[in-house]
Each structure stands twice: as C-alpha cells, then as structure tokens.
Amino acid sequence: MLCGALILTVAMGVRATAGLFMPPMSMAYGWPRETFAFAFALQNLIWGAANPFFGAVADRYGAGRALTAGALLYCAGLALMAYSATPAALYGSAGLMIGLGLAGTTFGVVLGVVARVVAPEKRSMALGLVAAGGSLGQFIMLPVGQGLIDAFQWQGALIALALVCGCMVPLAAALVGKGEAAASGQTIGAALREAGLHRSFHFLFWSYFVCGFHTAFITLHLPAYVQDHGLAVGVGVKAIALIGLFNILGTYTAGWLGTHWSKKGLLAGIYAGRSVAIAGLLIAPVSPISIYVFAAAMGFLWLGTVPLTNALVAQIYGTRYVSMLAGVVFFGHQIGSFLGAWLGGAIYDRTGSYDLVWQLSLALGLIAAALAWPVDERPLRRAQMEAA
Numbered sequence: 001m002l003c004g005a006l007i008l009t010v011a012m013g014v015r016a017t018a019g020l021f022m023p024p025m026s027m028a029y030g031w032p033r034e035t036f037a038f039a040f041a042l043q044n045l046i047w048g049a050a051n052p053f054f055g056a057v058a059d060r061y062g063a064g065r066a067l068t069a070g071a072l073l074y075c076a077g078l079a080l081m082a083y084s085a086t087p088a089a090l091y092g093s094a095g096l097m098i099g100l101g102l103a104g105t106t107f108g109v110v111l112g113v114v115a116r117v118v119a120p121e122k123r124s125m126a127l128g129l130v131a132a133g134g135s136l137g138q139f140i141m142l143p144v145g146q147g148l149i150d151a152f153q154w155q156g157a158l159i160a161l162a163l164v165c166g167c168m169v170p171l172a173a174a175l176v177g178k179g180e181a182a183a184s185g186q187t188i189g190a191a192l193r194e195a196g197l198h199r200s201f202h203f204l205f206w207s208y209f210v211c212g213f214h215t216a217f218i219t220l221h222l223p224a225y226v227q228d229h230g231l232a233v234g235v236g237v238k239a240i241a242l243i244g245l246f247n248i249l250g251t252y253t254a255g256w257l258g259t260h261w262s263k264k265g266l267l268a269g270i271y272a273g274r275s276v277a278i279a280g281l282l283i284a285p286v287s288p289i290s291i292y293v294f295a296a297a298m299g300f301l302w303l304g305t306v307p308l309t310n311a312l313v314a315q316i317y318g319t320r321y322v323s324m325l326a327g328v329v330f331f332g333h334q335i336g337s338f339l340g341a342w343l344g345g346a347i348y349d350r351t352g353s354y355d356l357v358w359q360l361s362l363a364l365g366l367i368a369a370a371l372a373w374p375v376d377e378r379p380l381r382r383a384q385m386e387a388a
Helices: 002-015 018-029 033-061 063-081 087-105 107-117 120-165 168-172 188-196 199-228 233-258 263-283 288-300 305-317 322-351 355-372 381-387
Strands: none
Touching: 002 063, 002 087, 002 107, 002 120, 002 168, 018 033, 018 120, 018 199, 018 233, 033 063, 033 087, 033 107, 033 199, 033 322, 063 087, 063 107, 063 120, 063 168, 087 107, 107 120, 107 305, 107 322, 120 233, 120 305, 188 305, 188 322, 199 233, 199 263, 199 288, 199 305, 199 322, 199 355, 233 263, 233 288, 233 305, 263 288, 263 305, 263 355, 305 322, 322 355
16 A cells, blocks of 8 residues: 555656646747647546556556556656657657556556455545545645756756656556456456446546546646736645645545445535635635635545545446446546646637636536436445455
8 A cells, every 4th residue: 555655646746747847838839828738638638548458457467567567658758748849749748658657657556456455344545545645746746846947947857757757666566466356257348338337337437527627727727827817936836735735634534434424425525615615716816825725625625536436436346347447437537637628728828817717617516516426336236246
C-alpha cells in the first residue's frame, strides 16, 4: 500500500503542475490558450482510453509491468514536452505520451491491487488512504513545480519533473499483484458484457464523467482565472495546493465513511456539494479569500469519488477484473476531463471569460448527484459466487 500511495503521489503530483506551464509556454510560442488546453484535453482522453488496457495487463500479468511501462512513458513525455515548439509536437508529448504514462501509473492499476489484497469490509477505507497519496502529491508538487519554473525556466522545470517521475520505476517492483483465476472461469469479454448490461455501471460511468469535467477544468484553468481577475500568480498556485491539501482529508474521509454508510449516497452528496461550492464562487466577489475558501471546499470534495467509485466496482462486479472494469469507468471520467480542459480554453478564447464554463460545471454537478443516487450497490450473483 505504501508503494502504491507513493506512486500516486508522484504521478498525480506532477500532473497537477500542468496549469503552471500554460502561461509561459503559450507566451513563448504565441499560442492561444485553446492550443495548450487541447493538448491536455487529449492527454485526459488518451489516459482514459488506455486505462482499461493497462488494467487488463495488470489483472493478467501483474501490476509491476503495467506500472513500469507507464512510468517510462511518463518520463519520456515530460522530456519531449520541454522541446515541443509546435502544437503537433505538444499533442504528441503532453497529449499522447504523458496520457499513456498516466494510464499506467495511476488509479486503475494501483487501486486494483489494493482492492484485491484488502478485506471487503476494509476496502473502501484502504482505497481512500492510498488515493490520498495523489492529493498529497498535488499539495507538494505545485509549489515545487513553480519553484522549478522560477529557478530553471519552464523547459528546465519539465526536465526536472521527468527525473522525478523516474523514481516510480523502482517503486513499481513492489506492486506485483494480479487477478486470481475466477472460480466461474469468466473471461474478459464476459466481464465486459456483464457490466455493460448492468444499468448501475452506466450510472457510475456518467457520474464519473462529471467528476473528470470538474477536476480537469479547475486544475488547468483556475490559475489563469485568478490572473484574469488581477490577482497574483501565487494566489492560483496556493489555491491548487489547497485543493490538494484538503483533498487528503476529504479522500480519506470519503473512504472511511464508505465502510459505514451507503457509497452511492456519499457520491451523490459529493457531486451536489461541488455545485454548492461553485455557486459560492460565482456569487462572491473574486478575492484571495474567496478563491481560498472555494479551493478548500472543492478540495474536500475533490477525489473522494475515487475510493467510493472503485469500491463500488469491486463490490458489485467482484475483484477478478477490477482493474479493467474500473479502467472502463475511469474512461468516462476522462471523457469529461477532455471536455473540461478543452472547453475551458475554447470558450475563454471566444468569450473572454470562464463564466459559462463555471455555470455548466454547476449544472453538471447536480446531474451527477441524480445519476449516483439510483446505483444498485448489491453484488451481482456471479460476484457473490466468486467471493465465496
């Protein structure tokens, strides 16, 4: 569990610095914000699309192989991003390669191992504890990333972050767990068909879509939103770091509550709470205090969806193919991430404001709450047989 948490700390922490590179890279090459935003929207989409495949590799051959491949791709993508002087090069490095790297080093693979080795009654709490590593990384790496940019300019900072990601390779050796052969002899195709015909799987998929929209838009565009309102760059950096700090508590709390209360009810509450936080941001005058209060509230609700959603996948469908099935649900998250990152830049370039995206985010939070509520938490009969 410790190695898994450390891998998430590095992978998610480095990813959280993306928004810091948008202003200097866009200025250096004369790109509109949409160019940079599309690269990271593409990254999110590839991350999601590749997640089931890395999950299937982890389920069948062991998580260590999937994690090692992902870590190497992540390092290479960051290094090449430092020399991406055209939009096409940026799409290949920041979009394709880092997207593949994230698919191999984040939640689907790491949490799949945890879900298999922890007793069902403790699973949600354990997933919350490990997922909190990603939040810790966000809190740590944002000021580190800004410090690297200040010291070495943005190109040197990307090379330094590539070296940081290299430490995931030795950590991957400790995560060697893979799925056990199912007593029912269920195949990958049968598992996918079973989930695809179950309506709760679709509810989880599309509610997770909203989670991705929120997190990608805010991570990438909040620093620019802050600067647009005349606040110092440091306010945006501190706000994203605050999201990471409060997310450590929020993610663990969500996982712990999931061992005692209805997971679907908690998910619905998280999504509705995000809408309340966004409404507060839109109503209050923009100031450092209002930004920090929003960041703290959103941080507490940030990735609490991760342990709850992954625990529900394992609880309903069993643990044999949990990495792959969680990866499919995560693809929904990343479709939302693609749209959140890209639409943020596209709408800003056309309107000169992020207001429309904030309003859309508020509405989507309420829709996600409505989708999460009817999820049937009962294990499928086949999953019950496997657990017996």
